[in-house]
Amino acid sequence: MARLSLNQKTTDRWSVAEAVAGCVRAGLPSIGLWREPVQAIGVPTAARLVADAGLRVSSLCRGGFLTAADPARRRRALDDNRRAVDEAAELGAACLVMVVGGLPEGSRDLAGARERMAEGIAELAPYAAGRGVRLALEPMHPIFCADRGVLSTLGQALDLAERFPAEQVGVVVDTFHVWWDPDVLGQIRRARGRVASFQVCDWITPLPPDALLSRGMMGDGHIDFPLLRRAVEQAGYAGDIEVEIFNAEVWAADPDAVVATLARRYVTHVLPD
Amino acid sequence: MARLSLNQKTTDRWSVAEAVAGCVRAGLPSIGLWREPVQAIGVPTAARLVADAGLRVSSLCRGGFLTAADPARRRRALDDNRRAVDEAAELGAACLVMVVGGLPEGSRDLAGARERMAEGIAELAPYAAGRGVRLALEPMHPIFCADRGVLSTLGQALDLAERFPAEQVGVVVDTFHVWWDPDVLGQIRRARGRVASFQVCDWITPLPPDALLSRGMMGDGHIDFPLLRRAVEQAGYAGDIEVEIFNAEVWAADPDAVVATLARRYVTHVLPD
Numbered sequence A, B: 001m002a003r004l005s006l007n008q009k010t011t012d013r014w015s016v017a018e019a020v021a022g023c024v025r026a027g028l029p030s031i032g033l034w035r036e037p038v039q040a041i042g043v044p045t046a047a048r049l050v051a052d053a054g055l056r057v058s059s060l061c062r063g064g065f066l067t068a069a070d071p072a073r074r075r076r077a078l079d080d081n082r083r084a085v086d087e088a089a090e091l092g093a094a095c096l097v098m099v100v101g102g103l104p105e106g107s108r109d110l111a112g113a114r115e116r117m118a119e120g121i122a123e124l125a126p127y128a129a130g131r132g133v134r135l136a137l138e139p140m141h142p143i144f145c146a147d148r149g150v151l152s153t154l155g156q157a158l159d160l161a162e163r164f165p166a167e168q169v170g171v172v173v174d175t176f177h178v179w180w181d182p183d184v185l186g187q188i189r190r191a192r193g194r195v196a197s198f199q200v201c202d203w204i205t206p207l208p209p210d211a212l213l214s215r216g217m218m219g220d221g222h223i224d225f226p227l228l229r230r231a232v233e234q235a236g237y238a239g240d241i242e243v244e245i246f247n248a249e250v251w252a253a254d255p256d257a258v259v260a261t262l263a264r265r266y267v268t269h270v271l272p273d
Helices: A017-025 A035-041 A043-053 A072-089 A110-130 A154-161 A186-191 A225-236 A248-252 A256-268 B016-026 B037-041 B043-053 B072-089 B110-130 B152-159 B184-189 B225-234 B247-253 B257-268
Strands: A002-007 A032-033 A056-064 A095-098 A135-137 A169-174 A194-199 A239-243 B002-008 B030-033 B056-064 B096-099 B135-137 B169-174 B195-198 B239-242
Touching: A002 A056, A002 A256, A017 A032, A017 A035, A017 A043, A017 A256, A032 A035, A032 A043, A032 B030, A035 A043, A035 A056, A035 A072, A035 B225, A043 A072, A043 B030, A056 A072, A056 A194, A072 A095, A072 A110, A095 B135, A095 B195, A110 A135, A135 A154, A154 A169, A154 A186, A169 B225, A186 A225, A186 B110, A194 A225, A194 A248, A239 A256, A239 B110, A248 B030, B002 B056, B002 B257, B016 B030, B016 B037, B016 B043, B016 B257, B030 B037, B030 B043, B037 B043, B037 B072, B043 B072, B056 B072, B056 B195, B110 B135, B135 B195, B152 B169, B195 B225, B225 B257, B239 B257
Parallel strands: A002 A032, A002 A239, A032 A056, A056 A095, A095 A135, A135 A169, A169 A194, A194 A239, B002 B030, B002 B239, B030 B056, B056 B096, B096 B135, B135 B169, B169 B195, B195 B239
Antiparallel strands: none
8 A cells, every 4th residue: 555645635534634643544645735724724734743643645636617708717726726736835746737717608619718728827936946845737537628638638638748847737647537548548648747636436336426426446337457557657656546436425424434444445456566 | 491300300300201291391401310210210211201292301310330349249230220221322322421439338448449430431432422421420529539439539530531532531521520620620621522412500508418319409508500511611511500409409399390490590690700
């Protein structure tokens, strides 16, 4: 379990302190943090909790939401992203995950939203570099294209990331988002040196009614995890493997039991060659 | 409305006879048929109903489901597809829509399923050509990759279709399935001479709870229809534009009212330049 990280969204009802303690109890060496629970206790307190526990911060979720056309909203989004960069720096996070945002209310201009997203990344990348924070562009499953992430494929994310130095802008490979892509293995090869985060959870059927909570525990669905893990490793990624599951049933369960299950499934379903 | 076609799944409770009559009442010149309601009255009767009404058959839905690994299942699937080809020929359908199938029960071998799908198409294409039927490969939204269609992008569909003469194997451009694709316009250009069917319905949010019934009426969602219609026309497609909506609310409504709405929305949301 030397590379296993708990994304704290998987145990949604735990505070940062509880999630940190849960990781320690289960022997996990790393945690993926979210901004809202971090802000609830203050960034310095969160940073101290994590450091005192000896955990790594595999990622901070999340920056992004850069698709607004309205200038005032756009400015607010950029300001908020700069704050997210500052927080990631203070937490010593390996990267800041960027969920780029969907179509603005009432808009059908997908190409325009994608352009504004790219412009936003271009504006933020130097700021992040100045603070030693790596932006991690997260291609999202096309199910979220309209309302959450207009970055839809790993290829598209790399087209954008490659405009910047690899240490400034990388990509997230999240199995849930990319497993279906006929070109996923080729794009992971292309991502050599750019994989900033590797996240795992499963695609389950029937898909749960709420698309946002449709992720499954590894082994409960259709994804070949060893295939994708080997691919990211062959592309040079040796960082943490973060388990991030949004799922009403998982959230309703006892968080310690969830961590125990994911640690077991990590061994049986992610690690095997 | 010279090119507007009612896919009969949009008015799911109508029989073939009722759907044909509904098209005539509304002034639609074309209909997309499904095998099950056609079989319910027999193919010759369905063919006569459509011919007597002077309608075109823009497509027959559907062949496919070619991903089984088990030899007996595979043989049954191929036999059933040959019957579907025969039915499409007898109905004079412009194409047979191929929904290629998902992962077999319990399998995580997506690459294997895709290979078997391609082998199945290779086996069926000459048979279809011998009967004057064009196979129309339908790339499906990645939301359906696990359980319905491992053909996930227009590019992937064209990679396969291009192994065959264009009059034997074409592709379906269904706005719901392809609208999110960052490369959709480039792939539609590449599809010149290969677009066998153009289907429209909208991507709505929040996504309805049942993924299979998540399609919306044009104008209710996020898709830029004129953009995609112009692209398929510039790629040489001058055939019918089929409205295919799987949606519990649409199915619950009076079918004549649904046809009236879709005809109006076609004019206001699909046709404008």
